[in-house]
Amino acid sequence: LISSQTSSGLHVVHIAAEMAPVAKVGGLGDVVAGLSKALQKKGHLVEIILPKYDCMDYDRVRDLRALDVAVESYFDGRLFKNKIWVGTVEGLPVYFIEPLHPDKLFWRGQFYGERDDFKRFSFFSRAALELLLQAGKKPDIIHCHDWQTAFVAPLYWDLYAPKGLNSARICFTCHNFEYQGTAPASDLASCGLDVGQLNRPDRMQDNSAHDRINPVKGAVVFSNIVTTVSLTYAQEVRSAEGGRGLHSTLNFHSKKFVGILNGIDADAWNPATDAYLKVQYTANDLGGKAENKEAIRKSLGLSYADVRRPLVGCITRLVPQKGVHLIRHAIYRTLELGGQFVLLGSSPVHHIQKEFEAIANHFQSHDHIRLILKYDETLSHSIYAASDMFIIPSIFEPCGLTQMIAMRYGSIPIARKTGGLNDSVFDVDDDTVPLQFRNGYSFLSPDEQGLNGALERAFNHYLSKPESWRQLVQKDMNIDFSWDTSASQYEELYSKSVARARATIRP
Ligand code: ADP
Known part of the structure; x- marks a missing residue:
């Protein structure tokens, strides 16, 4: 496994269910790719961890190869091997996790919409942290996205920081509060989290169904930074009408919650160079x-x-x-x-x-x-x-x-x-x-x-x-x-959070 390089910039690891153009369902995929590229341009070391879906666009991954070592991760009372693949997507280093699990978790012909999505993505969240731990990486920021990787926040603080993966601050971005991934509380135990500890009103318990846990709520509670994708939406979700049941949680944690408008990938979306178009054009040549x-x-x-x-x-x-x-x-x-x-x-x-x-x-x-x-x-x-x-x-x-x-x-x-x-x-x-x-x-x-x-x-x-x-x-x-302005806002949030953490460790 490649270990982290030291550089003057930050080391940011995104753990996500989508990344454009290889695995994209909607905006989440665009954001993971666009923000990562912009942060890389600013001199940060950015890596991405994705599931290795069968239905990805493999033509857009360069130099894809499997690593010799397998990473073992816990689920449902036993250890499963994960084959780890590395490749480059649009100039960004990406790890793809292929769980060697009999249920072929990411071998379904689609990204989401499977009846065991909760299992698939809680498994993936844990395997991603296991990969970071076993690779000896020391990221400054672990950035997780939406309910699929929201498990990363409680897993990190409850299980992985005590195991020594303790260099990071956790940033969680919710791209849409409509999707919260709630499930019966007992399902949380499969990935090794303590249901008794977490199924509480101030932790992961769903605000309306008390026998269910809510991964998005868990990530809001357990992350150091919580963002959503525009200023107006950040206000809307703090109201009873817009919060989809999470407004009280977001208000309680309002100090760490901000809205940052997404950018677009100005290279991928450029009419002057767009190879998909019949004719390229600019504002001066309509x-x-x-x-x-x-x-x-x-x-x-x-x-x-x-x-x-x-x-x-x-x-x-x-x-x-x-x-x-x-x-x-x-x-x-x-x-x-x-x-x-x-x-x-x-x-x-x-x-x-x-x-x-x-x-x-x-x-x-x-x-x-x-x-x-x-x-x-x-x-x-x-x-x-x-x-x-x-x-x-x-x-x-x-x-x-x-x-x-x-x-x-x-x-x-x-x-x-x-x-x-x-x-x-x-x-x-x-x-x-x-x-x-x-x-x-x-x-x-x-x-x-x-x-x-x-x-x-x-x-x-x-x-x-x-x-x-x-x-x-x-x-x-x-x-x-372009992502320039928004990436600078993320950069500032990351840096402040890292600085705060270091200030509390050093006397
Ligand atoms: P959401 O994430 O809610 O789907 P966004 O506006 O944030 O909506 O992002 C939508 C992205 O998905 C855009 O890049 C858009 O071009 C793309 N998209 C949506 N539907 C299709 C489709 N049927 N075919 C190709 N691209 C699509």
Whole structure:
């Protein structure tokens, strides 16, 4: 095993269930990759530990090899061997853990959604810490993400710090408080945690079901730093309506809880160099954007007779959080307003998938509407580049990345004012916002009227003031949504926490 190098920067280890582009379901994957790259650029040693999924994109891992040593980790009363693989993803060193467990924990053809997810990820969290311990690593920060690796926080302080893996501060980022991974309290024992000690109101006990434990609550209680992915969402989750049962816990631990807006990976999402696009383009050369619009209309079988017909894009997981009823409404309203609509999305919720399949079939050879119901990274890039407007009518949205990616590709966001959308989309008609920050259209009430108002104002602007619209497109493409600023905020949190810990150890 490679041991930690000493350097003047910090040694940060992310333990996560996703990392773009090799194992991505949504924003979490983008954040792990984007934040890590930005921290590495700032001179820190950043390593990532992921499960070795069968369904990863192995083409994007360089120099993948198995290490000679296996790491044994405890689960369900016995030790299991884990094969450890190392490779490089986008210039970052990544460890992949392959548990040699008869249940083939990460050999399921999908990342999540298995009935034993709690077991799979509590196993992985423990194996990741075991890897760090046995490799003799001395990280300054162990950064875990979402409920899948929330177990790392209590495991670290209860079991691994006493074993000698005690150099680190624990940072936990919750990317969405909707998903808390609760389970019957007894299930926690499998990974070696003490259920009697932890199933208590001030520790991991779920705030509403007292016979269940809540990994996200555990990570909030046991981490040194707790973050979520935008300032507005950090406020929303501290209220009874927005906290999904955790508002009291977050308020109690408010001193260590902050919101930091995610960035986007400005190299991966760059229309000037994007190899997925038919034509690369910049803010000063929007002809390329028009060519991408024509190309996608042709390839999807949409009418391309009228270059000025606005194309509205939407790329999303189709789950209730994303405002699926408003997305459906936007398709019909766009048609009435004389636009075209392209939706790329897929749903883990059976009835939503079925409903959208019916709409897709209804419009399958329509001139102006196309629904593509799958996950498709390549097509997503083409849609960002081709669309004039981009719709994000979320009911709640911790941060949201699609609005930022859309702006970088010159597609004007039409977004609901919630969470991170509220921190990144500023209405062009909102006089309370300084002119230089106004960049899109937003609406407050999560209903058809709210959406109609914003969509109609966008269409009017596009159709009646093309020159002003072009300037808005150029302005949005030049906004800096890179990780630089946000990574600096994480850097500061990490450094302060490490300094505080050292100050208490040294007399
Ligand atoms: P969430 O994490 O809630 O899914 P975000 O807006 O934070 O939402 O991140 C969504 C990311 O996933 C973006 O990079 C978006 O382009 C991508 N994405 C969502 N759905 C699809 C899809 N069907 N095909 C390709 N990419 C998708």
